[in-house]
Amino acid sequence: MRRCFAHCVDGGAKFASCAPGVRIGLIGEMGHFTLFHWMLRLFASGGTAAMLCACGVSPLTPRDPDPGAFHLVVETYNLLNERGGDPGTLDALGQAGADVVCVQEVTAAWQHAIESRYASAYPYRDFKIDHDEGAGGLGIMSRFPIRPGGWRPGPPGRHPSWEHIVETPHGPISMLNTHLRNATGGNGDTVQSYLRTDEDHIVEIKEVTARCAVLPTIILGDFNEGTSGSAIRYLEQTGFQNALPLYHPGQPTWRYKSTVGGQFTQMIDHILFDESFEPLNAWAVNAGSSDHLPVIAHLQAGNAW
Numbered sequence: 001m002r003r004c005f006a007h008c009v010d011g012g013a014k015f016a017s018c019a020p021g022v023r024i025g026l027i028g029e030m031g032h033f034t035l036f037h038w039m040l041r042l043f044a045s046g047g048t049a050a051m052l053c054a055c056g057v058s059p060l061t062p063r064d065p066d067p068g069a070f071h072l073v074v075e076t077y078n079l080l081n082e083r084g085g086d087p088g089t090l091d092a093l094g095q096a097g098a099d100v101v102c103v104q105e106v107t108a109a110w111q112h113a114i115e116s117r118y119a120s121a122y123p124y125r126d127f128k129i130d131h132d133e134g135a136g137g138l139g140i141m142s143r144f145p146i147r148p149g150g151w152r153p154g155p156p157g158r159h160p161s162w163e164h165i166v167e168t169p170h171g172p173i174s175m176l177n178t179h180l181r182n183a184t185g186g187n188g189d190t191v192q193s194y195l196r197t198d199e200d201h202i203v204e205i206k207e208v209t210a211r212c213a214v215l216p217t218i219i220l221g222d223f224n225e226g227t228s229g230s231a232i233r234y235l236e237q238t239g240f241q242n243a244l245p246l247y248h249p250g251q252p253t254w255r256y257k258s259t260v261g262g263q264f265t266q267m268i269d270h271i272l273f274d275e276s277f278e279p280l281n282a283w284a285v286n287a288g289s290s291d292h293l294p295v296i297a298h299l300q301a302g303n304a305w
Contacts, residue, residue: 060246062281062298070170071280071300072099076220076269078179078292081135084109090117092288096296099143100166102177104159104222106130106137114141126164138162138177149174152208154181158200161208165215171305173276174213178221180204180231198230205231216276216305222292223270232270240272243282243297253284253293271297278302 065071075098079089084107093101093114101122103110111127119125122141128151130136136159140146149163159179166173180201201223209219219240223231227245236242244251244267252265269292271282280298288294 057249059249060279062247065280065298065300069300070168071298072168073296073298074098074175074218074220074271075101075294075296076104076177076222076271077101077288077294078104078222078269078290079106079110080290080292081105081107081110081130081137083289085113086289089288089290090114092285092290092294094118094121095285095287096294098296100175101141102175102220103139103141104137104177104179105135106139110137111139114139128160128162135179136160138179140164140175140177142166144168149176149213150211152211154204158204161204161221163212165213170301172213172215173305174215174217176208176212176217176219176221178205178208178219178223180222180224198225201225202230202234205234209235216301217274218271218277218299219273220271220295220297222268224268226267227270232272235272240274241279243271243273243279243299244284244295246279247282248284251284253295254291255293256291269293269295271295273297273299276302276305 073096075093075096077093079093080086083089090113093103094117103114106114106127106129108129111129114127115125118141122143124142124144124146125140126146126148127139128137136154138160140162142164145167146164147167149165152161152163154160158181161176161178163174163176166175181204217240219235223229225231227242232242244253250267252267253269254266256264269284273279277299278301280300282295282297285294285296
C-alpha cells in the first residue's frame with residue numbers, strides 16, 4: 001500500500017509527512033554544526049518550521065500478526081561513536097527486544113559493551129569497527145543465523161553500508177545497514193555540500209543496493225535525510241515502504257539539545273521494506289544518550305518466500 005504525503009520541512013531537512021510541529025533552538029555550537037549550517041538548511045528548504053503541514057492522511061493502526069504468520073521485529077540505532085559504552089544508550093539498544101538489530105557508528109568501545117551485555121540474547125553478531133573512532137563502524141546482532149552479504153565501502157570520505165543475509169525460520173532475507181553522509185559532510189564547502197546532498201544520496205543508495213541479494217529485503221539505518229530525501233524517494237519508487245511514517249508521521253528520530261530554546265529534531269533514521277512484508281507497527285523509542293533514537297518496525301511475511 002502506497003501513501004501520499006504533503007511536502008513539509010522538518011526544521012531544515014525536507015520531508016513528506018504530517019507532523020504536529022518541531023521545536024527549534026538554534027543558538028551556539030551544535031557539535032560538528034554551527035548556527036550557520038542550520039540556518040542554511042532552513043533557508044534552502046524554503047522556510048521555517050511554521051511550514052509544517054497537516055495532510056489529512058490517517059496513520060495506520062498497529063495490529064497483531066495473522067495467526068500462524070511469520071513475523072519479526074527489526075531495529076536500527078545510531079549509537080553515537082563519541083559515547084562508546086554509554087549505559088543509557090546500551091539499555092535503549094535492547095529495550096524493544098527486537099529480533100534483529102542494526103547499529104551505526106560502532107567503535108571498539110561499543111562492540112565490547114554490546115558483546116558484554118547482549119551476547120546471550122543475540123548469539124549471532126557481526127561488527128566492522130572504525131579504528132579511527134570515527135562514524136564509519138557498522139554492526140548487526142540477531143536471534144537468527146546470519147552470513148555476510150557484502151561490505152559496501154562508501155566513496156572517499158563517506159560512510160559504508162553492509163548487507164547481511166538473515167536465515168529466518170521462514171526463509172532467508174536481505175538486510176542492508178546503511179549510513180548516508182550528513183548534509184555538511186560532502187566534498188567542498190558547507191553550502192555546496194548541502195546543495196549536493198540529494199545528488200550524492202541518490203548515487204550512494206543506487207550503488208549500495210545494486211549488488212543486494214535477490215531476496216525479501218529490508219533497508220535500514222541513518223539516511224541523514226527526511227522522508228522526501230532523494231534516497232527515500234528512489235527506494236519508494238522501486239517498491240519499498242517506509243515503516244515509521246506509516247504509524248507515526250513526523251516522529252523525530254534525531255534530536256539536538258541547543259543551549260537556548262529547547263530541542264531541534266528531525267526524522268532521518270528509516271526502516272524500509274519491500275513487498276515481501278506487511279507492516280504491523282513501527283515506532284521510535286525516546287531513550288538513550290545518543291543524538292539518534294532507536295527506530296523499530298514489526299513486520300509480517302506477506303507471502304511465501
